[in-house]
Amino acid sequence: xxxxxxxxxxxxxxxxxxxxxxxxxxxxxxxxxxxxxxxxxxxxxxxxxxxxxxxxxxxxxxxxxxxxxxxxxxxxxxxxxxxxxxxxxxxxxxxxxxxxxxxxxxxxxxxxxxxxxxxxxxxxxxxxxxxxxxxxxxxxxxxxxxxxxxxxxxxxxxxxxxxxxxxxxxxxxxxxxxxxxxxxxxxxxxxxxxxxxxxxxxxxxxxxxxxxxxxxxxxxxxxxxxxxxxxxxxxxxxxxxxxxxxxx
Numbered sequence: 001x002x003x004x005x006x007x008x009x010x011x012x013x014x015x016x017x018x019x020x021x022x023x024x025x026x027x028x029x030x031x032x033x034x035x036x037x038x039x040x041x042x043x044x045x046x047x048x049x050x051x052x053x054x055x056x057x058x059x060x061x062x063x064x065x066x067x068x069x070x071x072x073x074x075x076x077x078x079x080x081x082x083x084x085x086x087x088x089x090x091x092x093x094x095x096x097x098x099x100x101x102x103x104x105x106x107x108x109x110x111x112x113x114x115x116x117x118x119x120x121x122x123x124x125x126x127x128x129x130x131x132x133x134x135x136x137x138x139x140x141x142x143x144x145x146x147x148x149x150x151x152x153x154x155x156x157x158x159x160x161x162x163x164x165x166x167x168x169x170x171x172x173x174x175x176x177x178x179x180x181x182x183x184x185x186x187x188x189x190x191x192x193x194x195x196x197x198x199x200x201x202x203x204x205x206x207x208x209x210x211x212x213x214x215x216x217x218x219x220x221x222x223x224x225x226x227x228x229x230x231x232x233x234x235x236x237x238x239x240x241x242x243x244x245x246x247x248x
Contacts, residue, residue: 001044003028003037010047025064026050049074052081056088059212094119160221162186166229167222174231180239183232198237205233 007014020026021037026047029040039047046067053063066072098119105112162185172179190196196204208214208226218226 001039003039006039006044006047009044010051012047012051020047020050020060023060023064025060025067045074049077049081052078052085056081056084057213057216062211158189162189163218163221163225166232167225170222170225170228174228175235179228179232180236183229183236186229186233187236202234202237205230205237208233 001009003014003017006012006017017026017037021028026043028037029043030038032038049067050063053066054060058066066077098117101110101112101116104110162182166182166186169178169182174180174183187196187201190201190204208218209230215226218229
């Protein structure tokens with residue numbers, strides 16, 4: 001199939017397909033003498049896999065790394081994507097149920113407990129856990145999960161409060177006193193769940209902008225927040241002036 005035919009079939013723009021080719025993510029099986037890209041059935045299968053990964057929030061860089069890995073198995077990847085999508089659907093169903101009840105609660109049609117208000121927000125497991133285990137080890141992740149489960153809805157409330165606070169000041173210089181005080185709260189918060197050194201804190205900030213999944217989630221609180229937090233976390237880590245950490 002030619003590139004326009006693939007675009008019509010999949011809904012992916014010609015420009016995007018050209019970009020995938022340029023970065024080596026999806027190289028057409030052949031070129032005509034006139035220079036037209038020709039996609040094979042195998043190319044289409046790879047494109048389908050790429051689109052599933054994108055739907056699950058994987059960055060193009062990460063997808064390329066996975067596809068190029070010597071241990072990559074297409075069928076295993078499809079099975080993993082299916083499981084992730086099914087889990088995502090379950091969580092969305094729970095959140096839809098929660099928001100429907102919240103609407104009824106607002107109308108006075110029913111009464112919701114605080115626990116019910118946060119049903120569907122799951123902080124005990126997350127899409128980054130496998131990657132976190134690879135980066136920091138099983139012990140660190142298990143400890144973090146244990147603490148996250150212990151805090152429950154309070155954890156989500158506190159996390160969102162800090163995100164919104166930082167979003168309100170994201171226009172400031174990351175090195176400013178107010179920005180550093182705000183990001184200091186984030187450092188304290190993270191250390192309630194785990195043990196983050198200054199170096200690890202700075203590295204996490206870099207991930208906020210390097211990994212599209214993190215960036216997309218953080219920027220929901222305000223466009224450019226991930227970039228601001230990355231800069232502020234870097235300055236905070238280099239200063240070495242940490243706020244006292246109370247893990248109670």
